[in-house]
Amino acid sequence: MSGAPVATPPDRAGEAAGNPIFEARNVSLRFGGVRALTEVSFHINKGELFSIIGPNGAGKTSMVNCISGRYRPTEGRVFFKGKDITDMTPNHRASLGIGRTFQNLALFGHMTVLDNIMVGRHHLLKNNFLTGALYWFTGARQEELAHRREVEEIIDFLEIQHVRKATAGTLSYGLRKRVELARAVALKPDLILLDEPMAGMNLEEKEDMARYIVDLNEEWGMTVVMIEHDMGVVMDISHRVMVLDFGRKIAEGSPEEVLADPRVRTAYLGEEDETDDVQQEVA
Amino acid sequence: MAGTTLIPSGDFKTSYGADTTVFPTATSRNAAILGVAVLLAAPLVFDNYWLNLLIQIGYLGIAALGLNILVGFTGQISIGHAAFFGFGAFASAWLSNSFAIPVALAIPLAGVMTTAVGLIFGIPAARLKGLYLAIATLAAQYILQDFFARAGWFTGGVAGTIAEPFSLFGYDFDTDASYFYVVLAYVVVMFLLATNLMRTRDGRALVAVRDHYLSAEIMGINLTKYRTMSFGISAFYAGIGGALYAHYLQFVSVEGFTILFSIQFLGMIIIGGLGSIMGSLMGTAFMVLLPETMQALTDSLSGTVIDRALNLKDSVAFLREMAIGVVIILFLVFEPDGLAHRWKQIKAYWKLYPFSH
Numbered sequence: 303m304s305g306a307p308v309a310t311p312p313d314r315a316g317e318a319a320g321n322p323i324f325e326a327r328n329v330s331l332r333f334g335g336v337r338a339l340t341e342v343s344f345h346i347n348k349g350e351l352f353s354i355i356g357p358n359g360a361g362k363t364s365m366v367n368c369i370s371g372r373y374r375p376t377e378g379r380v381f382f383k384g385k386d387i388t389d390m391t392p393n394h395r396a397s398l399g400i401g402r403t404f405q406n407l408a409l410f411g412h413m414t415v416l417d418n419i420m421v422g423r424h425h426l427l428k429n430n431f432l433t434g435a436l437y438w439f440t441g442a443r444q445e446e447l448a449h450r451r452e453v454e455e456i457i458d459f460l461e462i463q464h465v466r467k468a469t470a471g472t473l474s475y476g477l478r479k480r481v482e483l484a485r486a487v488a489l490k491p492d493l494i495l496l497d498e499p500m501a502g503m504n505l506e507e508k509e510d511m512a513r514y515i516v517d518l519n520e521e522w523g524m525t526v527v528m529i530e531h532d533m534g535v536v537m538d539i540s541h542r543v544m545v546l547d548f549g550r551k552i553a554e555g556s557p558e559e560v561l562a563d564p565r566v567r568t569a570y571l572g573e574e575d576e577t578d579d580v581q582q583e584v585a
Numbered sequence: 586m587a588g589t590t591l592i593p594s595g596d597f598k599t600s601y602g603a604d605t606t607v608f609p610t611a612t613s614r615n616a617a618i619l620g621v622a623v624l625l626a627a628p629l630v631f632d633n634y635w636l637n638l639l640i641q642i643g644y645l646g647i648a649a650l651g652l653n654i655l656v657g658f659t660g661q662i663s664i665g666h667a668a669f670f671g672f673g674a675f676a677s678a679w680l681s682n683s684f685a686i687p688v689a690l691a692i693p694l695a696g697v698m699t700t701a702v703g704l705i706f707g708i709p710a711a712r713l714k715g716l717y718l719a720i721a722t723l724a725a726q727y728i729l730q731d732f733f734a735r736a737g738w739f740t741g742g743v744a745g746t747i748a749e750p751f752s753l754f755g756y757d758f759d760t761d762a763s764y765f766y767v768v769l770a771y772v773v774v775m776f777l778l779a780t781n782l783m784r785t786r787d788g789r790a791l792v793a794v795r796d797h798y799l800s801a802e803i804m805g806i807n808l809t810k811y812r813t814m815s816f817g818i819s820a821f822y823a824g825i826g827g828a829l830y831a832h833y834l835q836f837v838s839v840e841g842f843t844i845l846f847s848i849q850f851l852g853m854i855i856i857g858g859l860g861s862i863m864g865s866l867m868g869t870a871f872m873v874l875l876p877e878t879m880q881a882l883t884d885s886l887s888g889t890v891i892d893r894a895l896n897l898k899d900s901v902a903f904l905r906e907m908a909i910g911v912v913i914i915l916f917l918v919f920e921p922d923g924l925a926h927r928w929k930q931i932k933a934y935w936k937l938y939p940f941s942h
Contacts, residue, residue: 370803396805408803410796412860413789421793425805427786431818434785435778442785443602450601489805 323348323493323525324369329378331364331549338364339549341378346493351519351526353536355560356546357569362529363405365546366495369527370402371395382493397425401491403482405498405529411471415481418470419456422488423449453488460484460514476507483514487522494518496528500535508532512539537561545569593936607780624769628762636761638873643768644829646869647775649853650862651822654779656851657859658788659815660795661710662719665726666850669820671842672729673699673827675740678748678837688751688832692771696824702729703820710816711809726844733839745838748831764833771829772866775822779862782818791815792860852909856916858923867924872909879908 322345331339339361346352354362367373368380371392379388387395401422410418427449433440457466460480465473470481479499486494499515500508512535519526530536536543537557545553545560547569553560560566596611598604608614628636652666677695680686686694706725713721733740740746750759751767758764782788793801794811802808831837849872857868883904886892920927 372799372803391807392802393805393807396803402803404800404803408797408800410793410800412796413792417789417792421789421801421804421806424786424790429786431782431787431814434787435782437781437785442781443605446605446785447601450605454601485804 321348322346323350323383324527325381326365326368327379327381329365329368329375329380331361331368331373332376337549339368339375339546342546342549342551343378344544344551344554346525346527347542348492348525349519349523351515351528351539351541353528353530353540353543354546355530355533355536355543359548360546361549362546363497364549366402366497366527366529369493370400370495393425396489396491399490399492400495401486401489401493402495403479403486403497403499405501407475407478407482409470409478409482409485411469413470414467415462415470415473415484416450416453416457416466418481419453419484419488420446420449422485423453424489426490456484456487459517460487461510476503479503479507479511480514483511487518487524491524493525493527496526496530498529498531500530500532508535515539605784607777621769621773625766628765633761636765638877640761640765640768640833642866642870642873643765643772644826644833645850645853645873646772646826646866647829648823648826649850649857649869650775650779650865651819651826652850653854653857653859653861653865654782654791654822655815655819657854657861657864658783658795659791659812661812661815662715663722663725663816663819664719664844664847664851665706665722665724665729666819666823667842667844667846668726668729669699669703669823670827670830670846670850671733671837671839672702672820673824674748674831674837674842675733675746675827676824677828678746678831679739681749682746688749689753692751692825692828692832695828696821699824699827700817700821703823704813704817707813707816707820711812723844726847730839730842733842740837740839743839745836748835748837750835751832759835768829768833771825775825776862776866779822783862787811787814795860849909852913854923855913856923858925861923861925863928864923864925867928871912871924875909875912879904 324346326345327343329339329342330337342361342365354365356362364373368375369382371387371390371394375388379386381387382395382398382400385398387398390398410421413421427445429440429442429445433442437443457463460483462477462480462484465477465481470478473481483496483499486496496515500511503511515526515528516539518524528536528540540557542555543553543557543560544551545563545566547565552565552569553563555563592609606614608617624639627639631639648666648670651669652663655661655663673695676698677688677691680691680694680698681688706722709721710718734743736742750757751764752758756763758767783792790801790806790811791814793804793806794808794815798808801811853868853872854865855868856871857866858864883892916923
């Protein structure tokens, strides 16, 4: 479907156990007296599709913010590709290869879709205000056009060709979600963080989004971290799942293991009979 | 910026290069080239009064474009723009008077010096937002104004300073007709540079910082760098505008660069259209021509019944300022996107007639 650059063949969860791309060690995050995260440790393997689930307020987005750099953990360290990134600014982390989307849309509302996605190329482009202003004489034109070509591949992949010249703020919710994903993909991240990519979507849009995510993981070779409330999707496409509750990690493992964990049942999936319903849904 | 441009059907782009041009269509490009060509003939047609107005629109338009990059594109605020404009004027005069640097070289150098000053005052911009930033730039306005009055070595103190006329290859551009070409060349170059900037990496980063600074940072944009840089670029344009002003009047006085002048710059870009490059020029033209129009209006009213009843003749200046204030309010209410947006709508109306969209 796309001329996506095919990177390394996807490592399956179990096979890649010894190859973490990201690691959190005893991460705690406090806002005054509120403990958003308490001593959370986990790792994400290269090539994995890793989901973080948990009830509302469990600390999922806080965890993702600690990875992308919007929050700095109060205690503990985070490592990316073996490097300690705890003290790095978000823009520095982006240039290392961490991209993300937001739970509440965070597009550049007055820019066109194309410009939004081109912003994702920021750390890959070399031209600056001087060479950019002297467009024709400094090679900035060639560079911009080369990146435009690659961005068009992402636009093809996410099927947003028809809106590429539209102002981002005027698009429908589902389209905006896709543009946001395109912008994160444009960063060419090794690790892409998706904060509720399917929230507020109808079934068809969810199916499309699930397909994009699986393709990103398997064809584009990106390691995906996903926060999602739709259990059907999480259980279907994740390789491994981590469950947070009140800022603590209560379970981690394959979707089946997590689903079978009694603590998860009581904390997240609720009472006994409801759990059965969910399992039926999943099946 | 915002809003899509109407491209005539059948005008298909077959390369990314053709889709990334300065002007969206061949017609608009030819119209712009024709416009510049017509302006080249202006000194043959217009008298000095009109040339003076056009030159004013030119150098003020360059400075207004700088402010638009800061306010319209980056979403910062500055109420000290006139001080940077003044600094550019003094810097260029100082460079050519004290170091015998040719004026043609002193103007861009003055732009660079003003950039340095702008960067210094831009440092707080990285940490402040909205009203707080406005107050910080107000400080820049007063500090620089005070500096102009005290730094006699630089500005000639209260007496002001003489500025050499612009000269190139032994030819002095000291008449309105000849200086017009200098300003026109600068306007074309500075506006092209800004257009290029806004369609490349750093220009997009500036707009991204304006629209959503949190996600801009996640996209790898260094907020501190770009907020400060925006002040630098804005000061560069102000400096070039100011330098052109200095060598036009050939005299710079310390009194002109007040906060009122700064607010007039803000008026220009609001009326022209925040975040629009051509809007900066339109707004400047509007602000320069408005007082003249008001003057003409009051002149034609003089001696009539209305004049005798209201006694307008003595309060023309007052009426002018009031008209500017009223116009800014009317624009904020009815056309917050400015003249540039209105112009787009007029074009769309003609293209789509008789349908409304």
